[in-house]
Amino acid sequence: QVQLVESGGGLVQAGDSLRLSCAASGRTFSSYDMGWFRQAPGKEREFVAVFRRNGGSTFYADSVKGRFTVSRENAKNTVYLQMNSLKPEDTAVYFCAARGRWVPGEDFRPGTFDYWGQGTQVTVSS
DSSP, X not given: OOOEEXXXXXXXXXXXXXEEEEEEOSSOGGGSEEEXXXXXXXXXXXXXXXXXXXXXXXXXXXXXXTTEEXXXXXXXXXXXXXXOXXXXXXXXXXXXEEEOSOOOTTOOOGGGOOEEOOOXXXXXXX
């Protein structure tokens, strides 16, 4: 069982930066793929970024490539999402998620993740 707690959301202006953090419980943090997702009002939850275990490969949604960076510190059981050049369309609740099972390829659908945080609101004003 993994418990996840996000922090770092807030209200910013377009072009600003934010860094989200996700603290995880448990002793086997390094054995999980750690992902970030977001959900805007009236929309489905969508993949944002992932930092995979064992090698540390990262993947991003096209909409955030070049602006967002995912990182993790296994010693602190924490994953981060650095968000730069924020846009109003980035406004959403951001969720951290963990996946223990191995899913090959670039399948990062929300249903493949097992554990979720409560979410943190990010609002970008124009």
